[in-house]
Amino acid sequence: MKPETVNKLKISANAAKYDVSCASSGSNRPNSGKGLGNASSWGICHSFTEDGRCISLLKLMLTNYCIYDCAYCVNRKSNDIPRTTFSVKEVVELTIEFYRRNYIEGLFLSSGVIKNPDYTMERMVSVAKDLRLKQNYNGYIHLKSIPGSSDELQQQAGLYADRLSVNIEIASESNLKMIAPDKNFKSILNPMNTIKNKIIENKEERQKFRHAPRFSPAGQSTQLIVGATPDSDQRILNLAGNLYNSKNLKRVYYSGYVPVNNYDKRLPALNEPPLKRENRLYQADWLFRFYHFSINEIVNDDHPDLDLEIDPKLSYALRNPWLFPVDINKANYETILRVPGIGVLSAKKIILGRKYSKLNLSNLKRIGVVLKRAKYFITCNELKAPTINELLPENVKKILLSENKSVKQFNKPLYKQLSLFSVT
């Protein structure tokens, strides 16, 4: 490794940093005997950037040269920026050396497109292959598949990587074509499909043969850029929902568009990335994955966009006051889950706890219910306080906005999505 690499690494990191998916969890790859590393299923953060994000993976671009010209991307070919290309050997060495020093959990590798998608993807695969076979490395590897690359390459990639992702970036094909003329949905959905089928196949295989090699054991994910096109939250969430269902995605990442190419008039002029909106989308995502909401209940033709002021669960409750108040001691689990201020854990505890005795306010507090919010939406043994029906939704909203600092708290970074984005 040469001192010049310091500069190369900076150029590459700069090019890769806008990709937000940082989770290194979900894979449980044991250290095979006396090799290096293991992927722990919870994923460890090793540092934090000043913007508050968790650093767990070494995020690199194999090269930031690119033959494409996507309007939202720093690395588009028409930008005059420093460019660099790593050799396979360099990436392997950096990964190993950083890993050995406990700087990282593993590698997240993406690349600009050079020559053609297959040529590019092939080089990415050889990094992963080298790490696994030559270096005996068992740490985490996430490869970002190149749209349009072949099925064979997805198959190889999945043998060495813990997770694969193909970024769909834009929620509607017409808008995608407008700002990323070299891409289309087909070139993205095809590899996604191949990966999905291989994962399913592999699961069946491993049931029969326990030692069959794993295929992308931490599944696949994708990323959607928010705010670069006029696509509504309704459109974004519907696409996400479809992808979760039809492609078995593990995660969809929403990334507030960082205005890097303000000169491009196809893009909206933004002063700053739409972080609030990004955050609301994560909360909505959470609602339909863990709170038994349908997407249509969160966003629909009447409410195509999420309310930025309040979280989507509260917003739903305020739009549907007739569903409340909910009787904590009688209502079923799904109904209780819909109460603002009650999370999955508290809802489960309520169902368990009320078997023994009727629950009152102090029980609820102990359980972890945020009474400040919940009190407008519930009745329990002793509660006679005014609910949403006496106060009217708009007043509840006002009260909560003025007194509830936790509303502000939601504007938090991407670390620990689990607790921070769960809507209580």
Added chain:
Amino acid sequence: MNLFIYDQTFEGLLTAINDAIDLNIKPDKIISTKSFQDDLFATKYDIITDSDKFDKIWNQVKEKSNEQNCQRIFKAFLSELSEIEMIIYNYIKLIIDTPYNVEVNFSEDSVIKLNNIQKKVGREAQRVLMFVRFQKTVDDIYYASFDPKYNVIPLTVAHFRNRFADQKWVIFDTRRKFGYYYDLKNVCEITIGKQKINFESGKVDNDVLHVSEKLFQKLWKGYYDTINIKERKNIKVHMQFLPKRFWKYLPEKDFKNTLVTS
């Protein structure tokens, strides 16, 4: 006043608790030989650590609750808090005296206290997994200093051993002046002199650093500085996740490194 004096080991503490229960004497204080100051008015019991007694009480706790609960007690012990012995005594006594499993009965004072403490200890151990940084030395040993609030390095050894099975490493607790060395086969407890390591900065002296070490620290620091997205700066959250007390051993937070690179 009944004063139990033990040798500061976990086995010793459990022996003391065993003796207290067997003799049916309620201790007012259980204290280690290190922090013991003579007290003329106390009745003193010098505890002789006994692994049979340890096993006996340990198994009793295991039977009454479960393995996990035993882990919790051990973690709480590692907090080294001054009142921890009595908390553990009360907790174990409660478990043994209660016909059902009390580990989730959060109306009991000792249950709450013990759980809060063991949680804090667990969190500190997690921090070690996150923020340990190895420096490679000339003899190919990866060395790391750490300065944990609680005595948590023992809890992390298994993790590092699994993960770094093919490299020799040392993790040294600069506060308690002991550490662990893995020699590709076994892990053993060690102490080291100050000759080649600065416990203040956690750094290995330059003459024993591997030739490549500085470069990789510089690479890492450069990477760290670059991936920050300025538009999203959020120092408050940053400090919350990466408290200042951990900075001293992190190459990415090494100010001198910046001066060198830029």
